[in-house]
Amino acid sequence: MSNKKQINELSSLIDETYKLALQLDQPMAAYLLSMASLEVAETIEGKTRKRPPPMTHSPLQ
Numbered sequence: 817m818s819n820k821k822q823i824n825e826l827s828s829l830i831d832e833t834y835k836l837a838l839q840l841d842q843p844m845a846a847y848l849l850s851m852a853s854l855e856v857a858e859t860i861e862g863k864t865r866k867r868p869p870p871m872t873h874s875p876l877q
Contacts (some may be wrong), residue, residue: 827856 817825831851837846 823856823859827853827860828855 830849832847834849837843837849847862
């Protein structure tokens with residue numbers, strides 16, 4: 817299976833799971849899935865988003 821086909825399949829699975837999370841009234845799960853959906857959509861569109869480096873310590877320290 818090609819990478820493009822796998823990414824499209826992943827997108828479909830995320831979208832289906834997002835809808836299920838909404839039906840089950842799971843707002844945090846739906847939010848996280850929406851973020852995953854955005855990332856996959858950007859991959860499909862060939863866009864790369866600049867992200868801050870991962871946090872290595874608590875912001876309160």
